[in-house]
Amino acid sequence: MSTATFTGLPDLEFDNRGYSYHQALEVEQKHRRSGEFICDLSYLDFIRAAGTEAVDFLHGQLTNDLHRLDEGYSQVSGYCNVKGRLLCICRIHHDQGDLLLQAHQSVTSHTLERLRKYVMRSAVELTIDEQIVSFGVVGRECSAELQKLIAILPTHKNECRSTRGLSVICHSAHAPLRYQIIGTVSLLQPLWQRLSQSLPVLGSWAWASLDIEQGLATVFSATSEQFVPQMLNLDIIGAVSFDKGCYPGQEIVARMHYLGKSKTRMILGKVNNSQHPPLPGDKVYAVGKEQSIGLVVNGMPGSNGYDVLATARLEHVGRNDLQLRNGGETPVRLGQLPYRLQDPEQKLA
Numbered sequence: 001m002s003t004a005t006f007t008g009l010p011d012l013e014f015d016n017r018g019y020s021y022h023q024a025l026e027v028e029q030k031h032r033r034s035g036e037f038i039c040d041l042s043y044l045d046f047i048r049a050a051g052t053e054a055v056d057f058l059h060g061q062l063t064n065d066l067h068r069l070d071e072g073y074s075q076v077s078g079y080c081n082v083k084g085r086l087l088c089i090c091r092i093h094h095d096q097g098d099l100l101l102q103a104h105q106s107v108t109s110h111t112l113e114r115l116r117k118y119v120m121r122s123a124v125e126l127t128i129d130e131q132i133v134s135f136g137v138v139g140r141e142c143s144a145e146l147q148k149l150i151a152i153l154p155t156h157k158n159e160c161r162s163t164r165g166l167s168v169i170c171h172s173a174h175a176p177l178r179y180q181i182i183g184t185v186s187l188l189q190p191l192w193q194r195l196s197q198s199l200p201v202l203g204s205w206a207w208a209s210l211d212i213e214q215g216l217a218t219v220f221s222a223t224s225e226q227f228v229p230q231m232l233n234l235d236i237i238g239a240v241s242f243d244k245g246c247y248p249g250q251e252i253v254a255r256m257h258y259l260g261k262s263k264t265r266m267i268l269g270k271v272n273n274s275q276h277p278p279l280p281g282d283k284v285y286a287v288g289k290e291q292s293i294g295l296v297v298n299g300m301p302g303s304n305g306y307d308v309l310a311t312a313r314l315e316h317v318g319r320n321d322l323q324l325r326n327g328g329e330t331p332v333r334l335g336q337l338p339y340r341l342q343d344p345e346q347k348l349a
Contacts, residue, residue, distance in 0.1 A: 007135070007192050009040060012203045017220060017280070018043040018105050020203030029303075031200040032209065035176040036139035038195050039202045045108035046132040046182075047090075047115075049099040051124035058092070058099060058124075061115060061248065063229055065241035069094070074160045074169045076216075076239040078229045079111055084252030085225040086232065087111055089217060089239070093160045093167055093182075100132065100167075100182070106221035118248075134182040135192055136171075136207045142199050143177050149191060153179060166191075171210075178210060209300040212307050215337040217266060217297050222281040226295060229253055230262035231311050236339050264311050266297055267322075268335035272305035275327035284310045284332065287321040296324070308332065314341070 012020040020040045022028040031037045049058055059066035064077035074093040078086045088107040093100055103111060108128060115126055137146045147153050154161045154170040161168050166183040181188065217232040229240050242257055256262055271278055278299035283292035294312035312322055322332040
């Protein structure tokens with residue numbers, strides 16, 4: 001179910017990735033620059049894992065350690081095929097005795113189908129919960145208004161608090177402060193209505209732009225099964241455990257970790273004057289080379305162009321000679337990620 005369905009946002013339009021944006025782009029840019037807004041997150045779907053063996057089952061399927069996920073936190077993890085290529089990236093949290101996995105709507109059906117193949121006799125039931133929706137709250141002033149309505153907010157990155165049937169996840173504890181509110185339509189609708197009466201309302205472009213700035217990848221149907229976790233820096237942000245047991249693709253992921261370093265990493269870049277928006281799966285080239293050396297992971301309109309996450313071979317990242325060829329040769333200027341590419345498993349604030 002779409003967040004836009006319960007929020008009733010006539011000023012929002014949707015792109016071909018399922019992201020929403022404000023019809024008046026000047027309004028969109030103004031409030032994104034201010035860092036104070038609430039936003040639609042209808043591009044997300046939620047898979048519910050119920051049953052006494054739900055944690056153990058997902059622990060054996062995902063890249064992260066589900067046994068270390070307590071009810072006070074959320075966790076980012078990957079789901080790989082047997083070749084170690086990511087089918088999706090999900091965020092997981094406990095919800096009333098179950099687990100909820102959120103991921104981009106273009107990959108959840110395929111992810112659910114693949115997970116169900118491994119259930120066998122495990123006491124776990126997997127469904128897409130169409131009653132669960134979410135929206136985002138960004139900025140200290142907007143967060144203060146949210147706190148007036150639900151009393152207690154989490155204070156640390158990835159912390160999750162549940163109150164009156166709602167789950168609130170802190171995605172960033174520093175500027176821009178941002179929270180995700182998750183629950184049923186009946187619970188979220190009145191909360192959204194009260195907040196939207198006094199706060200700026202934007203689409204999910206604004207939220208996705210912050211993910212890009214913070215170096216957080218999304219896997220779409222166009223890029224599913226294209227990347228091993230290290231290519232998208234999942235090991236750096238703590239979304240891969242190398243101490244747990246087997247999961248699909250674990251041998252390949254572990255071999256890259258223990259026997260050598262990934263030669264391809266995800267970088268943050270800026271694309272100016274592109275004739276076409278950079279889209280997930282677009283090829284990245286090095287100047288003068290005919291063979292691509294990476295792929296666009298995601299891109300969003302920014303000031304004077306587009307902000308992009310893209311994979312690239314590290315040798316070319318050091319030379320700063322990356323470009324797109326979507327209607328012309330467009331340079332990709334390197335930006336600064338909030339973490340270092342050479343240091344795996346960093347503890348990010």
